[in-house]
Amino acid sequence: MLAKRIIPCLDVKDGKTxxxxxxxxxxxxxxxxxxxxxxxxxxxDELVFLDITATHEGRKTFVELVRRIxxxxxxxxxxxxxxxxLSDIEALLSAGADKVSINTAAIKNPGLVDQMALHFGSQxxxxxxxxxxxxxxxxxxxxGGRIPSDKELFSWAREVQDRxxxxxxxxxxxxxxxxxxxxxEATARLSESxxxxxxxxxxxxxxxxFAEVFTVGKADxxxxxxxxxxxxxxVPQLKEYLQNRNIPVRI
Amino acid sequence: MSVDYALQRLGIRAVITNDHESIRTADKxxxxxxxxxxxxxxxxxxxxxxxxxxxxxxxxxxxxxxMQLMCRHSDENDTPCIGIFEEHVRKFTPETGTENINxxxxxxxxxxxxxxxxxxxxxxxxSYVYFVHSYYVSTGNDTSALxxxxxxxxxxxxxxxxxxxxxxxxxxxxxxxxxLDNFLKI
Numbered sequence: 001m002l003a004k005r006i007i008p009c010l011d012v013k014d015g016k017t018x019x020x021x022x023x024x025x026x027x028x029x030x031x032x033x034x035x036x037x038x039x040x041x042x043x044x045d046e047l048v049f050l051d052i053t054a055t056h057e058g059r060k061t062f063v064e065l066v067r068r069i070x071x072x073x074x075x076x077x078x079x080x081x082x083x084x085x086l087s088d089i090e091a092l093l094s095a096g097a098d099k100v101s102i103n104t105a106a107i108k109n110p111g112l113v114d115q116m117a118l119h120f121g122s123q124x125x126x127x128x129x130x131x132x133x134x135x136x137x138x139x140x141x142x143x144g145g146r147i148p149s150d151k152e153l154f155s156w157a158r159e160v161q162d163r164x165x166x167x168x169x170x171x172x173x174x175x176x177x178x179x180x181x182x183x184x185e186a187t188a189r190l191s192e193s194x195x196x197x198x199x200x201x202x203x204x205x206x207x208x209x210f211a212e213v214f215t216v217g218k219a220d221x222x223x224x225x226x227x228x229x230x231x232x233x234x235v236p237q238l239k240e241y242l243q244n245r246n247i248p249v250r251i
Numbered sequence: 252m253s254v255d256y257a258l259q260r261l262g263i264r265a266v267i268t269n270d271h272e273s274i275r276t277a278d279k280x281x282x283x284x285x286x287x288x289x290x291x292x293x294x295x296x297x298x299x300x301x302x303x304x305x306x307x308x309x310x311x312x313x314x315x316x317x318m319q320l321m322c323r324h325s326d327e328n329d330t331p332c333i334g335i336f337e338e339h340v341r342k343f344t345p346e347t348g349t350e351n352i353n354x355x356x357x358x359x360x361x362x363x364x365x366x367x368x369x370x371x372x373x374x375x376x377x378s379y380v381y382f383v384h385s386y387y388v389s390t391g392n393d394t395s396a397l398x399x400x401x402x403x404x405x406x407x408x409x410x411x412x413x414x415x416x417x418x419x420x421x422x423x424x425x426x427x428x429x430x431l432d433n434f435l436k437i
Contacts, residue, residue: 002400003360003379040424045360071256076381076422096252098422121286123356123383166356195350197358220354250360250379 003250004214004242005045005221006235007199008228010035011052012081015061017229018052030229033068039228040075042235045250047073048101048169048223051081052144063095070096078126078169084108086115093120101126101169104142106160107149117164126199127160128169129153131186138186145173153186154193161196168194169223171201179205179227184217191218199223207233207241214247254283254314257421261432269298279435280307283421284316288327288340288386292320301333310437311413312370318408318415319386327386336408336415338391343384343401353401356385363406363418367395370407370414370433378426380406380418388417 010017010032017030036047049069051062066079079092080101089100106113106127116125130145131138131153138153157168170190172183180203187200197220200213204224213219227233239249258265258281265281266273274280282304284291295301304311304321313321320332325340332340345353360379387404390397396407398417408415414434420427 001362002357003362005359043424070253071259074257074260074422074424074428076383076419094252096256098253122385123285123358167358192351195345195354196356197354220359250362 001248003045003248004219005199006043006210006238006249007046007048007221007223008035008039008044008235009048009050009201009223009225010229011050011225012062012065013051013053015065032065033072035229036069036073036077039235040073043239043251044075044235046075046221047077049077049079050101051079053081063091066092066095066097080126080128084112086112086119089116089120089124093124099124099126099167101128103128103130104144107140107142107151107156110159110163113160113163113165117166122164122166122196125165126167126169127157127165128171129157130171130173132173133183133186141173145176154190157190157194161194165196167197167199169199169201172203175203176201177226178203181205181209182213182217182219182222184212187213187217187219191220197221207238210238211242211245211247214242215245253419254281254421257428257431258435261428261435263435269300271299271303274300274303275307277309279309279437280304280311281314281434282311282317282321283314284320286316288316288319288325288330288332291316292330292332295320295333305333305335308412310434312434313408313413313415314421315384315417315419318417319388321408321413321415322388325386335413336388336391336393336410338388338393338405338408340386340388342386345401356383357387357400358383360423361398361400361406361418363396363398365394365397366407368407368409368414369437370409370416370430371396372433374426374429374433380416380420380423380426380430382406382418384417 076098078099084105200219201223395409398406
């Protein structure tokens with residue numbers, strides 16, 4: 001049976017791992033390659049590395065880091081953050097990334113999703129959507145959650161699927177950093193309306209939250225950062241917990 | 252690239268080439284692949300690599316699209332393939348109404364079973380390995396491992412010196428490294 005995936009996310013700034021709380025107040029927590037290798041050894045199913053400064057600074061360091069990750073880590077990983085041109089994507093894929101996620105660039109230029117799918121294949125294309133709910137309406141935000149766009153979460157996800165995205169990484173800005181649980185209702189609605197996998201992100205605070213997002217939220221994968229980085233829960237503990245709840249996981 | 256890195260982790264230096272002489276004289280040949288069947292087959296034909304691969308005598312390992320192209324035929328753009336394995340390549344088609352449960356591509360870790368042959372020596376039944384694919388190889392005489400997604404399909408094939416995996420051993424953690432290592436030791 002296809003397993004539900006547990007994905008630690010590592011935000012990278014100037015080659016170091018950080019975790020933003022509600023997308024601001026950044027603090028350093030370690031070396032991305034070293035941390036990635038630890039997670040892989042612990043049984044993480046996949047890793048996501050987001051270059052959170054990429055929009056403002058050069059990308060060369062990040063491409064070099066991606067090459068180091070690929071050389072050292074034996075599980076799949078997605079990279080993203082400030083990716084806006086096909087040439088960036090090509091550089092990241094040839095450095096060894098398994099998937100590239102785009103966010104702001106897709107909203108500004110939706111045709112980029114079609115081009116990525118055409119040039120590299122849908123399996124390499126993850127569209128990340130940071131969305132905020134207000135009075136029942138989910139709006140996608142750009143520039144690391146700083147600026148609202150004119151896209152509505154569900155219709156936008158459907159559109160990128162039709163344009164050739166292979167996967168959706170949905171972050172609820174309302175839940176991110178709160179540790180009160182994932183946006184299960186919105187994740188379920190997203191997952192049920194799409195035929196591509198959905199990674200849920202934002203709000204993980206304990207193991208129960210993962211069980212909820214896989215059952216109630218119908219997510220294909222659950223992503224979290226701080227609870228893993230600060231060792232509040234470990235991947236093996238989490239997987240054992242999920243297995244005991246009859247949720248299929250790779251152990 | 253990822254396969255090359257995985258081989259480096261096992262202490263093996265690989266040469267990435269389409270040169271006939273280098274391929275013919277190699278100790279082992281790995282034929283990985285991602286992409287679309289007809290475009291890749293056209294490239295192989297243009298380079299006459301389709302004929303070369305079929306005639307190789309040393310251990311050969313096809314991965315993902317590589318495995319599919321070693322079959323007889325792929326439904327992806329109705330493409331005649333190399334024809335080492337007699338199995339057919341078909342598209343995952345979930346029943347109407349189940350598309351949001353049986354998502355295509357199959358992406359992620361799934362367990363493999365009924366493992367046969369040298370590359371699965373010491374690999375436990377129900378080991379998890381990493382898959383990303385929209386097309387699958389049907390089951391048949393050459394099937395050396397099964398996986399179940401929507402229905403059972405060939406997770407691996409083997410015939411004579413030819414081995415192939417639908418999953419990515421280079422991305423499948425410890426189990427994947429062990430499978431690659433087994434292949435290198437044949």
